[in-house]
Amino acid sequence: MIMTARFTLYHFPGACSRVTRAALEQAGLNYETYIVRLMEPDSRADYLAINPKGKVPALRIGDKLLSENSAILLHLHRYFPDAGLLPFDPGRLGENEAVEDLIWCSATLHPMTRMVRNPARFTRTGDVDGIRALGIEYYQPVLKRLSERFEAGRWWYGDQWSIIDAYLNWNYTTAELGGLDLSPYSALRRHCDDTQAQAALARVLSFEQEELRDMGASLSALPKYD
Incomplete structure (x- = not known):
């Protein structure tokens, strides 16, 4: 069942994975995070074994891996409509x-x-x-x-x-x-x-700042994973 699945977000602070993380926060989901350091050969090789596309974000839900921000966000919107990630969409042509x-x-x-x-x-x-x-x-x-x-x-x-x-x-x-x-x-x-x-994005920005401090980096000086 999707509601009991375990979520792991593969991300990097400052990258577009920020948006998916904000969606997870908005939906009130429990999730783990894994920082992908694509500029480090060992980390890149490990991540390519998980996600051959080699980009963040990726979201593991149980034994399934989703990639591409739009696909992940649409998935979360579909399964957690009460989070209000997107306006209600009846799905008819011209109303998307x-x-x-x-x-x-x-x-x-x-x-x-x-x-x-x-x-x-x-x-x-x-x-x-x-x-x-x-x-x-x-x-x-x-x-x-x-x-x-x-x-x-x-x-x-x-x-x-x-x-x-x-x-x-x-x-x-x-x-x-x-x-x-x-x-x-x-x-x-x-x-x-x-x-x-x-609230959701403010929490994510706070998490990213803490991660950056732990990495001894600042947003403007980070490798460009976006």
Whole structure:
């Protein structure tokens, strides 16, 4: 039974696994964590034996392993609807806004965030400045859209928090670490403050800070696993 399954989250502090961890916290689930240090050969080899995709997050539920943020979050939403991770979706064609938004966060915004925060992934010529500049350019209409949305309502869905807010927050704050300028967007900064004060994500951020202290690292100096 899913309700009695044991959960283990494979993650790294500061990576997009933060979003899945916030979902687990929001759902009130008991789970264990395993920090994946992909830059260390032994740790990477061990993790590839668990998850051949070699990325975080991955979530073990009993003897099953789920990977990809969107898939994990949709799974948790399906089995724990009372957690309010996403708005109710009847599943009919044309009424899948929450699924669309979740995929937008992971498949569109997430790569743009990588371009800004970790541009070396996208070039073999060493033109990291050019890749970063292009990512920042791609982000401009997104920042405008986000700002307009948060001027109209506290959360992405107006007065209803969702895990989309946590995923958006991870994207734009991670890109900010790479040089994306958020200062012109006061509504976005307000959303950032509100989202990071939301109970589930606030707990995760606290956990990450403790993990970073134990590792003797800071978020800005971490390897870029996002």
